[in-house]
Amino acid sequence: MAADSSLAHIEAGLDALETSPEPERGTLRRVVASALPPIVAVVLIVAVWQALYAAKIWPDWKLPGPSQVFSSLKDAYRNGDVWPAVGHSIGHGAVGFGASVAIGTPLGLLVGRFKPVRAGIGPIMSGLQSLPSVAWVPPALMFFGPTPAMLYTVVLLGAVPSIAVGVVSGLDQVPPLYLRVGRNIGARGLASVRHVLLPAALPGYLAGLRQGWAFAWRSLLASEIIVQSAGLGHSLGFLLKNAQDTNDMAGAFAAIALILAVGVAVNQLIFVPLERHVLKARGLA
Amino acid sequence: MTATIETAARPDRTGAAQTAVRLAGVGKSFRGGATPVLDGIDLDVAPGEFVCLLGASGCGKSTLLNLVAGLDSPTTGTVEVPSGRAALMFQESALFPWLTAGQNVELALRLRGLPGRRERRVEAERLLDLVRLRGSYDKRPHQLSGGMRQRVALARALAQGGDVLLMDEPFAALDAITRDVLHEELVRLWETTGLAVVFVTHNVREAVRLGQRVVLLSSRPGRVAREWRVDIPQPRRIEDKTVADLSVEITEHLREEISRHGR
Missing domain, CATH: 3.40.50.300 (P-loop containing nucleotide triphosphate hydrolases)
Known part of the structure; x- marks a missing residue:
């Protein structure tokens, strides 16, 4: 008994020595630390831009200054063009991305889990991923006409392969040791997929989703810029194309700034926190 | 023979x-x-x-x-x-990093067919106590030292009930x-x-x-x-x-x- 309690003490001592409390940083300091560098970067870019503009190398209609682009944005906002266009594009993007996830995830599981399927579809999937999705705009337009169905087709063809490839690489990166342990503790068949394979593949899957969104958003904007119709309404792509048609460089820059802002916002507000949460729980971030 | x-x-x-x-x-x-x-x-x-x-x-x-x-x-x-x-342990603890120490033990109990969420929790805590890791239920594997991880793996092996x-x-x-x-x-x-x-x-x-x-x-x-x-x-x-x-x-x-x- 005495030996037992001395063992307990040694163990408690070792445990205490070998685990160090994680350093806690204040929320405010963390926010400042993560927000400051991008703000500085944006300020620097705008400063260079302003300097180029002030140097008058190009005429105003070729390179407008930051203030002109800003007032163009303000005008668009006053006219009530901004929010509907942003909402329109995000709406189409969200539906298209959601459908891509719904299709790409099971497709990736099939390809990742079954060798013959992988041998057959794998190369096609990787090939599709390298095909610029803009290439699908002409056939989709001929097939569906200028309708939302055409937009979604282009988005799906852009995002589904990328999401499926993400699932496959997530599955491939699962350490075989986890599967062996899973089998030993009694996870077979579906239980193994549910309790071991899927949670282990989650980080790779999330990276695939993030990339899938980027593909979806790019494909959507490409179609919106190329195809315009009453049925498709006023989107961000429409704003950009409209600026080109009226030879409004400041308006074009303003539209690009909006497109970029949506991309950055979706990434920073949804994907980055989600990935950080998952990786941090596993001690990977 | x-x-x-x-x-x-x-x-x-x-x-x-x-x-x-x-x-x-x-x-x-x-x-x-x-x-x-x-x-x-x-x-x-x-x-x-x-x-x-x-x-x-x-x-x-x-x-x-x-x-x-x-x-x-x-x-x-x-x-x-x-x-x-027969429960198997390796050089690496091979604990699942997406679960806490306690959940790792509980998963083995669940896959073994032990019914009742609360019963499993109680049993997992008992097993962690047995390897002297009382209070580490909510710790993630990466927060534990190598020796502690092996003790959790030991608790998980015991949970298999063989x-x-x-x-x-x-x-x-x-x-x-x-x-x-x-x-x-x-x-x-x-x-x-x-x-x-x-x-x-x-x-x-x-x-x-x-x-x-x-x-x-x-x-x-x-x-x-x-x-x-x-x-x-x-x-x-x-x-x-x-x-x-x-x-x-x-x-x-x-x-x-x-x-x-x-x-």
């Missing part, structure tokens, strides 16, 4: 199996391998016995454990685990002090739970420190070369003279086995 195996493998009148693990003529070859990894292994492990398997690289120790754990099947011979359940514990060099990656403490902990758990333990190591002293029996395997192909009964009473310490003396003798044989391959 076959007849004796069959009678011995059958549970006796009291219903308890006479052996925890029985290997008879076990051989294992992998495709493309010139020599078999294991060849004609006969080994019985009695219920509650602590057996250490000792051998140099290439003796097929890990392959042998995989066969007993049912993760692989032998090319020749038979492997029997009458209880049907009567055989297979350990594949479980302490090889730990520092000497932690390893020493875990030796003591393992012997304590073995004495309280009555599990049969098959412990694979290449560390002769560790084998003598822990086992009731030390089995030396030859390499390429893996065969039982020799075995020793260790009559030193527990509690032993790794620095005991009796442990050292037997280790010297066994090391001599191990070196002989190894040098055969250099000729």
Whole structure:
């Protein structure tokens, strides 16, 4: 008994020595630390831009200054063009991305889990991923006409392969040791997929989703810029194309700034926190 | 020969199996391998016995454990685990990083079919308490030290509810002090739970420190070369003279086995 309690003490001592409390940083300091560098970067870019503009190398209609682009944005906002266009594009993007996830995830599981399927579809999937999705705009337009169905087709063809490839690489990166342990503790068949394979593949899957969104958003904007119709309404792509048609460089820059802002916002507000949460729980971030 | 195996493998009148693990003529070859990894292994492990398997690289120790754990099947011979359940531990704890320490233990309980979420929680806490990790239920594996992770893995193995514990060099990656403490902990758990333990190591002293029996395997192909009964009473310490003396003798044989391959 005495030996037992001395063992307990040694163990408690070792445990205490070998685990160090994680350093806690204040929320405010963390926010400042993560927000400051991008703000500085944006300020620097705008400063260079302003300097180029002030140097008058190009005429105003070729390179407008930051203030002109800003007032163009303000005008668009006053006219009530901004929010509907942003909402329109995000709406189409969200539906298209959601459908891509719904299709790409099971497709990736099939390809990742079954060798013959992988041998057959794998190369096609990787090939599709390298095909610029803009290439699908002409056939989709001929097939569906200028309708939302055409937009979604282009988005799906852009995002589904990328999401499926993400699932496959997530599955491939699962350490075989986890599967062996899973089998030993009694996870077979579906239980193994549910309790071991899927949670282990989650980080790779999330990276695939993030990339899938980027593909979806790019494909959507490409179609919106190329195809315009009453049925498709006023989107961000429409704003950009409209600026080109009226030879409004400041308006074009303003539209690009909006497109970029949506991309950055979706990434920073949804994907980055989600990935950080998952990786941090596993001690990977 | 076959007849004796069959009678011995059958549970006796009291219903308890006479052996925890029985290997008879076990051989294992992998495709493309010139020599078999294991060849004609006969080994019985009695219920509650602590057996250490000792051998140099290439003796097929890990392959042998995989066969007993049912993760692989032998090319020749038979492997029997009458209880049907042998828990396996590795050099890495192999805890699932997406679960907390407690959830890792609970998952094993759940997959074993223990009903009731609350019952499983209580049982998981009891098992963590048994390996002296009370209060670590909500810790993630990466927040624990290597020694603590192995203790959680031990709790998870206990949660599987079998009567055989297979350990594949479980302490090889730990520092000497932690390893020493875990030796003591393992012997304590073995004495309280009555599990049969098959412990694979290449560390002769560790084998003598822990086992009731030390089995030396030859390499390429893996065969039982020799075995020793260790009559030193527990509690032993790794620095005991009796442990050292037997280790010297066994090391001599191990070196002989190894040098055969250099000729």
